[in-house]
Amino acid sequence: MARAKIALIGAGQIGGTLAHLAAMKELGDVVIFDIADGIPQGKALDIAEAGPAEGFDANMKGTVDYSDIAGADVCIVTAGVARKPGMSRDDLLGINLKVMKSVGEGIAKHAPDAFVICITNPLDAMVWALREFSGLPHNKVCGMAGVLDSARFRHFLSLEFNVSMRDVTAFVLGGHGDTMVPLERYSTVAGIPLPDLVEMGWTTQDKMDAIIQRTRDGGAEIVGLLKTGSAYYAPATSAIEMAEAYLKDQKRVLPCAAYVDGALGLDGFYVGAPTVIGAGGIERIVNIKLNKEEQAMFDKSVEAVKGLVAACKEIDPSLG
């Protein structure tokens, strides 16, 4: 069977890390596209030269020509600009919306059958715009955020409880921003929900609240430390987890920015939700029941994303 083809649109910090991870995991042959001539070619060659020592079989190609992504099975989009200290994700909207237009058109022309994972911020609005510009089916276009946000939550919880990260599950809903909704009731250590662990004396509610706030601010914490850009190792790893779920038809239950229609009280809207990812792309939205307080937090988050989508429509009236 021929190898899968993975197209990475954007060869920056995340794009390069994605290429390295995809090769190491032998998910398929990799094409890295960028508009900055030399960067994608240089990164592709550098990673290919790691192949003999690492022992992976994956062809790497860097390009500034969209036609090289032809027939890609998966496209992961990181094209655009990232945050610097003092910037919010929303500050990126104007510039990255234009980038989504060219990327959407490129994918529609050359890789219309791909499963598309967007990472460019502000995430939920950019996924929506990318889907509009590309015209691909909704189940084939999604965004990476929930896997990263829940991974951050899991990491902080594992430190707090001094247990393996593997035994911590976490649930995060809503938009990728300050209004994201980490759900304590659905987050567990080996199946024991967080509220029970508070009752058992493993931690206090105050500490839990601080961890939730740190999760919400997780992206800004890294931007503040790096000063020259935003996180890239964990974002790339998270997107690779989603790509692998699709390529291997794993039916993984993963939170991501997906088109939610007829679930969670939504009627056709892109926002972070629990999904099942398999060969059909986003195969299902897990329609969990939220209590009053959770629903209020989710609604607030949806409203924030609606504001960004409205801003996109103002900037580009063709998005009507």
Ligand code: A3D
């Ligand atoms: P960076 O290292 O700046 O790479 C972006 C790349 O995009 C650069 O190489 C640019 O040359 C390239 N580019 C710009 N315009 C185009 C275009 N029209 N077509 C093709 N390539 C283009 O950024 P990064 O890799 O650190 O981050 C990429 C994006 O991911 C940013 O928007 C970040 O804000 C976002 N991000 C999202 C998360 C989420 O969890 C959703 C986390 C971290 C970063």
